Amino acid sequence: xxxxxxxxxxxxxxxxxxxxxxxxxxxxxxxxxxxxxxxxxxxxxxxxxxxxxxxxxxxxxxxxxxxxxxxxxxxxxxxxxxxxxxxxxxxxxxxxxxxxxxxxxxxxxxxxxxxxxxxxxxxxxxxxxxxxxxxxxxxxxxxxxxxxxxxxxxxxxxxxxxxxxxxxxxxxxxxxxxxxxxxxxxxxxxxxxxxxxxxxxxxxxxxxxxxxxxxxxxxxxxxxxxxxxxxxxxxxxxxxxxxxxxxxxxxxxxxxxxxxxxxxxxxxxxxxxxxxxxxxxxxxxxxxxxxxxxxxxxxxxxxxxxxxxxxxxxxxxxxxxxxxxxxxxxxxxxxxxxxxxxxxxxxxxxxxxxxxxxxxxxxxxxxxxxxxxxxxxxxxxxxxxxxxxxxxxxxxxxxxxxxxxxxxxxxxxxxxxxxxxxxxxxxxxxxxxxxxxxxxxxxxxxxxxxxxxxxxxxxxxxxxxxxxxxxxxxxxxxxxxxxxxxxxxxxxxxxxxxxxxxxxxxxxxxxxxxxxxxxxxxxxxxxxxxxxxxxxxxxxxxxxxxxxxxxxxxxxxxxxxxxx
RNA sequence: GUUUCGGUAGCUCAGCUGGAUAGAGCAUUCGCCUUCUAAGCGAACGGUCGGGGGUUCGAAUCCCUCCCGAAACGCCA
Numbered sequence: 101x102x103x104x105x106x107x108x109x110x111x112x113x114x115x116x117x118x119x120x121x122x123x124x125x126x127x128x129x130x131x132x133x134x135x136x137x138x139x140x141x142x143x144x145x146x147x148x149x150x151x152x153x154x155x156x157x158x159x160x161x162x163x164x165x166x167x168x169x170x171x172x173x174x175x176x177x178x179x180x181x182x183x184x185x186x187x188x189x190x191x192x193x194x195x196x197x198x199x200x201x202x203x204x205x206x207x208x209x210x211x212x213x214x215x216x217x218x219x220x221x222x223x224x225x226x227x228x229x230x231x232x233x234x235x236x237x238x239x240x241x242x243x244x245x246x247x248x249x250x251x252x253x254x255x256x257x258x259x260x261x262x263x264x265x266x267x268x269x270x271x272x273x274x275x276x277x278x279x280x281x282x283x284x285x286x287x288x289x290x291x292x293x294x295x296x297x298x299x300x301x302x303x304x305x306x307x308x309x310x311x312x313x314x315x316x317x318x319x320x321x322x323x324x325x326x327x328x329x330x331x332x333x334x335x336x337x338x339x340x341x342x343x344x345x346x347x348x349x350x351x352x353x354x355x356x357x358x359x360x361x362x363x364x365x366x367x368x369x370x371x372x373x374x375x376x377x378x379x380x381x382x383x384x385x386x387x388x389x390x391x392x393x394x395x396x397x398x399x400x401x402x403x404x405x406x407x408x409x410x411x412x413x414x415x416x417x418x419x420x421x422x423x424x425x426x427x428x429x430x431x432x433x434x435x436x437x438x439x440x441x442x443x444x445x446x447x448x449x450x451x452x453x454x455x456x457x458x459x460x461x462x463x464x465x466x467x468x469x470x471x472x473x474x475x476x477x478x479x480x481x482x483x484x485x486x487x488x489x490x491x492x493x494x495x496x497x498x499x500x501x502x503x504x505x506x507x508x509x510x511x512x513x514x515x516x517x518x519x520x521x522x523x524x525x526x527x528x529x530x531x532x533x534x535x536x537x538x539x540x541x542x543x544x545x546x547x548x549x550x551x552x553x554x555x556x557x558x559x560x561x562x563x564x565x566x567x568x569x570x571x572x573x574x575x576x577x578x579x580x581x582x583x584x585x586x587x588x589x590x591x592x593x594x595x596x597x598x599x600x601x602x603x604x605x606x607x608x609x610x611x612x613x614x615x616x617x618x619x620x621x622x623x624x625x626x627x628x629x630x631x632x633x634x635x636x637x638x639x640x641x642x643x644x645x646x647x648x649x650x651x652x653x654x655x656x657x658x659x660x661x662x663x664x
Numbered sequence: 665g666u667u668u669c670g671g672u673a674g675c676u677c678a679g680c681u682g683g684a685u686a687g688a689g690c691a692u693u694c695g696c697c698u699u700c701u702a703a704g705c706g707a708a709c710g711g712u713c714g715g716g717g718g719u720u721c722g723a724a725u726c727c728c729u730c731c732c733g734a735a736a737c738g739c740c741a
Contacts, residue, residue: 142683144721179684192711260741297681383739407741434735462689528676529669531734542703544689552703560700624705
């Protein structure tokens, strides 16, 4: 049931010749204060239309609007406030959820269209940082949201597995590294070598030359260089897999930068055929003046290709391979310019699908107010954050629920859940300064709060012996605490739609928090298991809540322990 | 300097396409476990919505301008 639509139709019945249904729907609003009813219609626009005082219009119109979902109407000044029929609406909404369970809120906007999502994309030989976490969890949540509204997401891990840094790394390894250390702790050791290289290079600039030389060797297929590269890549991937496993995220493709090595010359020829390339200071560029953008650098003055070249190759490959309906890039906002250029170049190539490419930017994570830098060894290691969160979750369990079975598993779900939820709960463009205390929190607007809320609800169902419900029974409720929950359940499809339209997982996270808050108030004030004529309906509501909280968290990539 | 984001309670943030007395969480203080998990609930405290103009019946929200912060700005990705 969509009661907003029903109310709009009821109003439209009275205003047929004066206002479109859509317009009415647009004007309807949810009052901020409970004493203003459940849904309100302001009469200001009508005042202009009828050249009358809006309060007077509201007064005249108010009583004539009727509908089975409206239980009463109250006019306050220029507002017509509607109170909905709680029993009718709650019964309908609860049954909708019970019928559809996790599928509730699914939409068919996507028509099954493929949507490659460029996400995570860590650099080989570097540890996963909090920054990669953002791309990973936002990308994952967006994939789930897209699937929920009918697209077929394709998760692509565009690994940073090529570039001059490998020349530097090979140089550093040959100078200061050994096989054993790399094997035992690959990322840590490779990072140490990488940082050492940059330290030493400050005093000894010839190192940079050596690094470039080794990269040239790698590009031209030098056996030793290629072997080292492959080895570094494998070891790194193994480490990344551990993290992805903890986050419960998998990919459909690991085609990274190296994958496009043999596909870039085609891009260059294509640009050339379209007469788009010009030479400037020895470099090949595409002029983008008419887009008010800097030129896109396609080839360096030494002939080497660049990031842009590679991303063009990737965009073309994805179009050919997936025939996507849209293509997303979950990449930090500091690269906005790059993606504007990318789209502009594709437009210059006359590809009409250029507009279906969307950069999904996100804010920067800083530490002590400063940008993180791998080169300077200034990193927040994701794995350490997850470990700390899990350890604290375990401590919490020991304190509060020491008899809980399988504590370690739950601690992992809660700890990781806290970190992931924290990353998704705010507008993705917000910057934030990393502190472990802030990320690992279990109270208030956090992942564990939502998980805990659901665990309490599950506990009620367990005690009542409810495992599943069929939607036939009359689950009508009318108390205020249930009503707040019912309204949030009702809003779910619209929430999903908004999350999709804005590519914004935080909209789902906020819904989860609101629903959890509403349920906790209900829980504190309404006894579910007591014998009461409404007992079955209350259990049905609790069941509906567990389903939607679980679905909210599933979309965000947060697990849901039944007990904690 | 140019462009793009941002400035709302002590801190972190909501506030949907302008609407009725600006909301949460954290922190602080206080109350609630003989009743379904207190990772909870309730209460108190806390705001010139960066400043100034403008549009409007109505502006935290839209426009202009100024101040402050962050990021990007041709051979890194």
